[in-house]
């Protein structure tokens with residue numbers, strides 16, 4: 001048997017957390033720990049943000065659904081390149097030499113575009129050091145679509161709350177067909193989620209923290225680089241994502257995997273991003 005035949009598939013660890021919840025900090029620490037003795041595991045970090053559609057394909061998607069504000073820019077399920085993601089995961093699984101896509105969020109004045117392939121990093125070239133752990137992070141990694149009747153029930157509830165003036169989220173401001181489009185697109189992401197061996201969920205005690213966290217990072221950008229979103233721009237920006245947190249977080253809290261205990265870790269974090277509770281599921 002050749003050494004390639006003996007290749008063992010890497011372990012795929014998903015990391016889900018709202019924007020600004022501390023995913024990058026967690027995954028870089030985790031990757032570094034795994035690379036060091038006594039583990040000494042060849043570990044790569046993959047972000048779903050690097051798998052967004054190219055600028056051209058995103059523009060086509062937006063133009064083909066002009067009345068859906070949720071998909072006019074990158075972010076929601078449907079705005080990632082699933083065929084690219086699936087072929088990448090398959091290559092990693094098989095230990096093939098492959099390149100890791102990269103996305104530049106600053107291209108096209110912040111609209112973003114994929115970086116040319118020649119600039120992607122290559123992995124698995126060295127037969128003796130095949131990837132053993134893949135950490136796959138992103139704000140929607142591990143999310144599962146809702147059965148349509150649940151989606152409709154949640155959306156109707158949000159609309160009723162909005163009419164009574166007690167509503168704090170964003171879901172109820174959207175048309176059902178728009179959130180339905182995202183939910184149906186997410187169903188296709190099962191092909192990615194089903195390849196995960198385990199998932200770490202950074203679960204904000206209150207998902208509304210995301211507005212504050214984003215404001216903090218934009219304020220820092222303004223200080224360092226002289227440009228960054230104002231607080232009002234942050235509210236508009238996060239509004240575009242927020243319905244997904246409302247829809248898909250409770251499902252994730254129940255567990256993303258049907259089978260196998262001990263595959264999911266829920267870290268409940270407070271406003272200061274410190275862990276308040278650890279739940280092994």
Ligand SMILES: Nc1ncnc2c1ncn2[C@@H]1O[C@H](COP(=O)(O)OP(=O)(O)OP(=O)(O)O)[C@@H](O)[C@H]1O
Nearest residue numbers: 017018019020021022023024025026272273274275
């Ligand atoms: N455990 C923690 N305790 C306190 N602060 C933290 C913790 N983890 C991260 N932070 C801080 O929170 C901020 C956001 O962290 P980070 O960039 O890791 O989040 P993120 O989820 O990757 O954000 P984004 O989705 O916007 O890329 C950073 O300033 C980081 O230093």
